[in-house]
Amino acid sequence: MSRTETSRDSAHDQWQGAFDKAGVRDASFETVSSAPVAPLLTAADVAATDPVADIGLPGQFPYTRGPYPSMYRTKLWTMRQFAGFGNAHDTNERYKFLLGKGQDGLSVAFDLPTLMGYDSDHPRCEGEVGRCGVAIASLKDMEALFDGIKLSDVTTSMTINSSAAIVWAMYLVTAQKQGCRLDQLGGTTQNDILKEYIAQKEYIFPPQPSMRLVVDTMEFGAKHVPRWHPISVSGYHIREAGSTAVQELAFTLADGFAYVEAAIERGLLVDDFAPRLSFFFNSHVDFFEEIAKFRAARRIYARRMRDRYGAKNPRSMQLRFHTQTAGCSLTAQQPLNNIVRTTWEALAGVLGGTQSLHTNSMDETLALPTETAVKVALRTQQLIGYESGVANTIDPLAGSYFVEDATNRMEQGALDIFARIDELGGVIPALEKGWFQREIGKAAYKFQREMEAGRQIIVGVNKFVDTEDEQPMDLLRISMETEHQQVRELAELRRTRSAGKAEAALERIRADARSSVNLMPAFMQAADAYATLGEMVDVLRAEFGTYREPAVF
Amino acid sequence: MDTPIRVLVAKPGLDGLDRGAKVVAAALRDAGMEVIYGGLHQTPEAIAEMAIQEDVDAVGLSVLSGAHMHLFPRVVNLLTKAGAGHMLVTGGGIISAEDMTELTKLGVGRLFGPGATLKELVEYIRAEVGRRRAAARSV
Numbered sequence: 001m002s003r004t005e006t007s008r009d010s011a012h013d014q015w016q017g018a019f020d021k022a023g024v025r026d027a028s029f030e031t032v033s034s035a036p037v038a039p040l041l042t043a044a045d046v047a048a049t050d051p052v053a054d055i056g057l058p059g060q061f062p063y064t065r066g067p068y069p070s071m072y073r074t075k076l077w078t079m080r081q082f083a084g085f086g087n088a089h090d091t092n093e094r095y096k097f098l099l100g101k102g103q104d105g106l107s108v109a110f111d112l113p114t115l116m117g118y119d120s121d122h123p124r125c126e127g128e129v130g131r132c133g134v135a136i137a138s139l140k141d142m143e144a145l146f147d148g149i150k151l152s153d154v155t156t157s158m159t160i161n162s163s164a165a166i167v168w169a170m171y172l173v174t175a176q177k178q179g180c181r182l183d184q185l186g187g188t189t190q191n192d193i194l195k196e197y198i199a200q201k202e203y204i205f206p207p208q209p210s211m212r213l214v215v216d217t218m219e220f221g222a223k224h225v226p227r228w229h230p231i232s233v234s235g236y237h238i239r240e241a242g243s244t245a246v247q248e249l250a251f252t253l254a255d256g257f258a259y260v261e262a263a264i265e266r267g268l269l270v271d272d273f274a275p276r277l278s279f280f281f282n283s284h285v286d287f288f289e290e291i292a293k294f295r296a297a298r299r300i301y302a303r304r305m306r307d308r309y310g311a312k313n314p315r316s317m318q319l320r321f322h323t324q325t326a327g328c329s330l331t332a333q334q335p336l337n338n339i340v341r342t343t344w345e346a347l348a349g350v351l352g353g354t355q356s357l358h359t360n361s362m363d364e365t366l367a368l369p370t371e372t373a374v375k376v377a378l379r380t381q382q383l384i385g386y387e388s389g390v391a392n393t394i395d396p397l398a399g400s401y402f403v404e405d406a407t408n409r410m411e412q413g414a415l416d417i418f419a420r421i422d423e424l425g426g427v428i429p430a431l432e433k434g435w436f437q438r439e440i441g442k443a444a445y446k447f448q449r450e451m452e453a454g455r456q457i458i459v460g461v462n463k464f465v466d467t468e469d470e471q472p473m474d475l476l477r478i479s480m481e482t483e484h485q486q487v488r489e490l491a492e493l494r495r496t497r498s499a500g501k502a503e504a505a506l507e508r509i510r511a512d513a514r515s516s517v518n519l520m521p522a523f524m525q526a527a528d529a530y531a532t533l534g535e536m537v538d539v540l541r542a543e544f545g546t547y548r549e550p551a552v553f
Numbered sequence: 554m555d556t557p558i559r560v561l562v563a564k565p566g567l568d569g570l571d572r573g574a575k576v577v578a579a580a581l582r583d584a585g586m587e588v589i590y591g592g593l594h595q596t597p598e599a600i601a602e603m604a605i606q607e608d609v610d611a612v613g614l615s616v617l618s619g620a621h622m623h624l625f626p627r628v629v630n631l632l633t634k635a636g637a638g639h640m641l642v643t644g645g646g647i648i649s650a651e652d653m654t655e656l657t658k659l660g661v662g663r664l665f666g667p668g669a670t671l672k673e674l675v676e677y678i679r680a681e682v683g684r685r686r687a688a689a690r691s692v
Contacts, residue, residue: 112567112618127623201569241572332667365667444572445579452670551592553575
C-alpha cells in the first residue's frame with residue numbers, strides 16, 4: 001500500500017469516527033423511492049468506474065454525458081408545455097397564446113374520448129368531452145386545432161397512444177391540406193402502448209394488434225415522414241402510477257427494447273428506425289436520484305443498442321428524451337409551494353441533459369391549469385435557462401463521486417429488473433400476468449403508508465401544515481356547453497360529408513386490417529374522407545377485439 | 554358481532570389512472586374490510602349491478618377525468634332505483650370543494666381529494682357504514 005493510500009485511509013477512518021460521534025437528526029435518509037443514501041462518498045466508491053468507457057464525453061459512446069457534443073451551448077432544451085382542453089377552437093387560442101410567450105413547440109393533450117377511440121357523441125363519453133384535453137373526432141377538428149399555425153414551421157408532440165396511428169393520420173392529412181410536405185413535418189406521437197397496459201391503462205385492443213399498429217407507424221415514418229419521432233417511450237406515467245425511480249427506468253427501457261425487437265421482426269433495419277426513437281421521463285423530487293436516472297438511461301441504452309441489436313449509426317445509440325416534472329409530487333395544500341418543487345425538478349431534468357421539458361403548473365392537482373399558472377411554469381424554465389447559469393457547461397455534475405456512484409447503482413438496478421422480465425418471458429407476457437401492475441401498486445402503497453407514518457415528509461401535507469384557510473385559487477372550468485357544441489358539430493359533419501367516400505375508406509381499413517399491409521395509408525384515406533375516429537376504431541375493434549386487464553391490486 | 558364491511562372499489566368513466574383506487578383498495582383490505590375490486594372503465598350501470606350482486610355496504614369510486622359531476626350522481630340514482638339506497642357511495646379524485654358540496658346534496662357521501670389520508674378514509678367508511686347498519690336495525 002502506498003503512503004498516499006495509507007494516509008487517505010487514515011483520514012477516512014478519522015472522518016468516520018467524527019461522523020459517528022456527531023448526532024443524527026431524525027430523518028430516514030432515503031430517496032423518495034426508498035433507496036438508502038450514504039452520508040458521504042469518496043473516490044474509493046467510484047474507483048471501478050472508467051472515465052472513458054463508463055463516463056466518456058458528450059456526443060460519444062456510451063453517451064452518459066449527453067447525446068450531443070455541444071448540448072445547451074448550441075441550443076437550450078425545447079420548452080414545450082402540454083396543453084389542450086375544450087374544443088379545437090379553445091385549444092387553438094391557447095396555442096397561439098403560448099407561441100406568443102416564446103414557447104417553441106406545441107404539445108397536444110387530447111380528451112379521454114379521443115384517447116380511447118370514441119367519438120364525442122358516444123354514450124360512454126357523456127361528461128368527458130373536452131375535460132382532460134381537446135376533443136378531436138375528425139379531420140375537421142384537427143384542421144381547426146392548427147388553424148393559422150403552419151405545421152411545417154412548428155414541431156408538435158401528441159400525447160396519444162391506443163388511437164395514435166389514426167390521430168397521426170389526421171395530422172398528416174391536415175398538414176398536406178395546408179400545403180406542407182410530409183418530409184417537412186417534425187414532432188412526436190407518444191404511441192407507447194406498452195406503458196398503457198403497465199400503468200396508464202388507456203388501451204383498446206389486445207397487445208399483439210396494438211404492437212402491429214405501432215410498428216406500422218414506425219415503418220411509415222421511416223419511409224415518408226423522416227423527421228417524425230413515431231414513439232416516445234414513456235416512463236412518466238409509470239412513475240405517476242407509483243413506481244420507484246429505478247422501476248421507471250427499467251420498465252421504460254424494457255418497453256423501448258420491445259419496440260426495437262418488434263420492428264426488427266417486421267424486417268426493418270435497426271439503423272433505419274432507431275434514430276427516430278425517443279423517450280419521456282418523469283422528474284420527481286429527489287434531485288440527485290433523478291439526475292442519476294437520466295445519465296444511466298443513456299448509458300444502458302447505448303450499450304444495448306450496439307451490443308444486442310447491432311446498431312452501427314451513432315444516432316441509433318443516443319437516447320434522447322423529454323422530461324415532465326412530477327405531477328404526483330404536487331400538493332393541493334399550499335399550491336404556491338408547487339412552483340418551488342417544479343423548479344428543482346426541472347433543474348434535475350436540465351442537469352440530466354433533457355432535450356425538452358414540460359414544467360407543471362401549480363394548480364394541476366385541482367384542475368386543468370389557468371393561463372397565469374401556465375405562464376409561471378413556462379417562466380420557470382426560462383429562468384433556469386437564462387439566469388441560473390447551469391446551461392453554460394455540459395453535464396456539470398460528471399465526476400461527482402455521489403452522482404457517478406448513483407448512476408452506477410441505477411444502471412445495475414435496471415439490469416437486475418431486465419433479468420426478472422426475461423424470466424417472466426418478456427414485456428408482453430409479464431404485463432399479461434399483471435406483474436408490472438402489481439410491482440407498481442406495491443410501491444405506491446408503500447409510499448402512501450410511509451408518508452402517512454411521517455417517514456416521507458411532504459411540506460404542507462404532513463409537516464408545516466397551515467391551519468388557517470387556504471386562499472381559494474381561480475380554476476379553469478370546462479362547461480357542458482363545450483360537449484353540446486362538439487356533439488352538434490359532429491352531427492353536422494356526418495350530414496354534410498360524402499357518405500360513400502367515408503364508407504369506402506372504412507371498408508379499406510377493414511380489408512387492410514385483415515391482411516398484413518401497413519394500415520397508415522388506409523387511415524389517411526379515411527381521415528381525408530372525414531370518417532370519424534370512432535368509426536375507424538370501431539372497425540378495428542371488430543377485427544382485433546378489445547382488451548381487459550387482469551384486475552389486481 | 555358485525556360482519557366485516559364489504560366495499561366495492563371501482564373506476565367509472567374513461568380514465569385509467571388507477572393508482573388511487575388500488576392504494577385505497579389495499580388500505581381497506583388491510584383495515585379488515587372485504588374489498589371487491591371492480592377495475593377500470595366501468596359504466597355506472599355495471600358498477601351498480603356489481604354493488605347489488607356483491608351486496609356491499611359501500612361503493613368507492615375514483616374519477617380523475619373531471620367527469621365526476623356526471624358519474625357519481627348516476628351511480629347513486631341507479632342504486633336508489635334498484636332499492637339499494639342504503640349503500641354508501643363515496644370516493645375521490647380531482648374534485649373541487651364546490652363540486653364536492655354539490656355532490657353531497659345529490660346523495661353522495663364524503664369525497665376525498667389529493668392529500669386525504671388512508672386513515673381518514675378508513676375511519677369515515679367504518680363510521681358511516683356503522684351508522685347506516687345501526688339505522689337499518691332500528692327500523
